Amino acid sequence: MAELSEQTGVAQSTIRSLIRGRLKRLDSISTGKLAQFFQCKLDELYVMKWE
Template identity: 90%
Template sequence: MIWETSEAEEWIDKEKELYFYSNLEALMAEKGLSIAELSERTGVAQSTIRSLIRGRLKRLDSISTGKLTQFFQCKLDELYAMKWE
């Protein structure tokens, strides 16, 4: 979707910040994977996986995100949910 600048400005709530929440824990549970197993199979550091599971993020790491979406064969919006807070 391409927005004109004025449309994007209306959509963005300047008093709030956009956070990303990971659905990673649910995806891991479906495959019966531990953090260590997922790290080994994807090359994503265990500390990164823990951070994704624990809480909200202000930005996404494109390399880790790419590896995880490829591994789970899912789209970005299936891996992360966005919320203004």
């Protein structure tokens, strides 16, 4: 988690909330950095999470 936060510059608490499904939207900067890190759209992560 800390490594992901360091590489993307997104707060760990924000990432945790996203993973737990509490955050449905992030600001575009955070979303872009996370999507770039995962090399996929965050929407696809949500789909994978619920399948």
